[in-house]
Amino acid sequence: MSGGMMVGQVSGGGRVIGPGGASAEGVDAVAIGRDNHGVVMTGDIAASFTVTSPGSAEPRPMLPAITVVSVPAAGMIGLPSRASTVFVGRDKDLEVLGRTLSAGPGVITQAVVGLGGIGKSELALQYAHHHSGTYRLVWWVAAEKPEQIQAALAALCRALCAGTAPAAAAQATVEEAGAWALAWLAASEGWLVVFDNVEEIDHLQPYLGRLTSGHVLITSRRDIGWQELGTVLRLKVLSRPAAVALLLQTIGAPAAPDPALAEELAQELGELPLALKQAGAYIVRTPGMDLASYLRLLRTAPRQALAADPDRRSEVGQVVARVWAVTGARIAQVNPLAVQLLELLACYAPDDLPCEVLYGLDGIEEAAVIEALGLLASYSMINQSPNGLRVSVHRLVQAVTLAGLTDTEHAATRATAAELLQAALPQNPERISSWPRYAWLLPHARTVLAPDSPGMISVIGYLVASGDYRTAHTLQQRCVTALHDKLGPEHPNTLRARANLAYWSGEAGDAAGARDQYAALVPVRERVSGSEHPDTLRARANLAYWSG
Known part of the structure; x- marks a missing residue:
């Protein structure tokens, strides 16, 4: 209202005095003074009014009583x-x-x-x-x-x-x-x-x-x-079949897309409807673009792929990167720590990171981390397990978050994430009581730890102790490659890593592979360490063992 005041409702009998001497009395009475125009709500119904003081300008027409206004018959x-x-x-x-x-x-x-x-x-x-x-x-x-x-x-x-x-x-x-x-x-x-x-x-x-x-x-x-x-x-993401159907329907029949590639792209986009529609529209409207090309773009330049506006109109705004950028900006205003945690979470595997990994942040109280995670969950940027002990992040949220960092920021964030995870690993990987914790952390270790880091060596030790030689072999092969590139082919650490790789190849069921690896390792050991060195002797013994 403008130019006046409404003096409140009287719930029983009584009299109300308003500005300019206006008065009213009785049940649900209101008093209105000076120039006014608007709606009075007494608690059971609303009525419109217009009051004009003597000598004032022509009043505005009054809004009708709500009881006389109805919706057209057609709705x-x-x-x-x-x-x-x-x-x-x-x-x-x-x-x-x-x-x-x-x-x-x-x-x-x-x-x-x-x-x-x-x-x-x-x-x-x-x-x-x-x-x-x-x-x-x-x-x-x-x-x-x-x-x-x-x-x-x-x-x-x-x-x-x-x-x-x-x-x-x-x-x-x-x-x-x-x-x-x-x-x-x-x-x-x-x-x-x-x-x-x-x-x-x-x-x-x-x-x-x-x-x-x-x-x-x-x-x-x-x-x-x-x-x-x-x-x-x-609301959850779509099922895989529904996600593929949405993508194919968006692209349309003339493009005759490959269903297998469509399923691969749907998985890469995490079955998120907006991302699927965006990808389909971009493929249709971009000359020379197809499912395979978009997949390559998504994997090599996710920021470009997820910010691509298929309608070429800046006012559209309904693309994945922009939708989440707005959310991220709001979260940053409320709690900057939440943004830091989201950047760290983007460095791990998408699912089921134990929250206690994040409690190790330097100078940050555990309660502050819990509060920041709660804020991220309230915006649906992360999902927390029912007991609140683990957290998951949609893979596209991870991709968009990392794509927003500079190379220097990305490297620093990844290094912090690796330090936090390494600190969370149990000290003795051979102790059976530590195995459940190693199992929870394994996918995150594979994602964020360097192949030759102390943390990864501990993870490989857990895998060997628990009998998972195949996974241990895979990770050890990456460790050998990293040490070879960093220290050289004849460095003692590289040679020890090669010996372990050979042995675990045999334990994983590849006896011939173990024999061949030891056969290649023994002459190198003899030249570098000498024929009587303990490591040389162990290599010869294992060569004989795996040769049968």
Whole structure:
């Protein structure tokens, strides 16, 4: 309102005095003074008013009473776009929405949460289109910021009043029109309002608390607090067959893509719907681009592939790198440590890193790490195990995060990640009680530790002690190559590593390979260490053993 004041409601009999001598008395009375125009809400219904002081300018036309405004017989649909014709793998999720939003009387609220690009908005749009015939009114609210919510409600007021009081609705302030629309929703039934991409639950509380009927569908990257308002649907990535189908349908039949390559690309993109659609559109619209070419681009230049805008329009904004860049910027404002942790997590294997690995950060309290991980989880950038002890990251989140670092930053972050993991390894790999911990850390060690690092040597020792000679052989081969390149072919460390590789080849079932490796190693040992050196003698003994 402007130029005046409304003095509050009287819940029982009584008298209220307002500015300029305005007064009212009785149950649910309000007093309005000076020039005013807007909506009065007494708790059970809303009414419009216009008050003009003597001698003031011509008043604005008043908004109509909500009781005289109804939705056209054909219904009113206010959606941002048509639903995509390429939509697969979400039938069960649509069924869940349908069951929840028809569960009973009163206002029903359903929140859909998940990682950016997982398909929350598209799911909500599909539901709204599929069920538009069951609602008198369907309205979409871009809800990332509070002012967007208010503007969308004001637009609803103007749409509803277009047939009865268009001038009043046009001249009403955003606040007045938004309040009127909220009052209309509170007094009406048979409507669906979608609040898309809500950033904070507190942005919606002032509105939802005043509604008594209708259906509310919320989408958000934030997975925190929504159970206070209603049920929560946590959207997951697509199944592999659905991901392949989405990719192939986006590319279309004329391209005749290879299904095997499509499955490989779907796996590389982590079955994320936005990334699959982006890749398919880019392949179709880029001359000379095909599945194999895009796969190469994704593996060699992920930043370029994931930031590629297939529509060539900067305002589109719906590409993976940009979606997550916005989220990352918000997280950085709230807690810079969370961004540092995400960069470290991008250096490990995607799944099930024990959180305690991160507790070793220099100068950072464990509680601060836990809080920062909670923030990342609330934005769906990571997933925490039910017990909160392990954390997983989508492989594309890792790729985009690392692609945003300079070479120097990447090297420093990877070095820190390796130090943290090495410090988390148990000291004695041969002790059986340490094996479960080594098993949890193995995929992360293979990802981040240097092949010839002390930590990797410990990991190989665990594999040998636990009888996994095949994996030990694979990692030892990388160790030998690294030592050969770093120290030279005849350095003692390189020769010892070659001896171990030969022995574990035999233990892994390749006796002939072990024999041949020892046969090549013995003359080198004799020349470098002498014929009577213990290492030379062991090499001869093992040559005889594996020769049978």
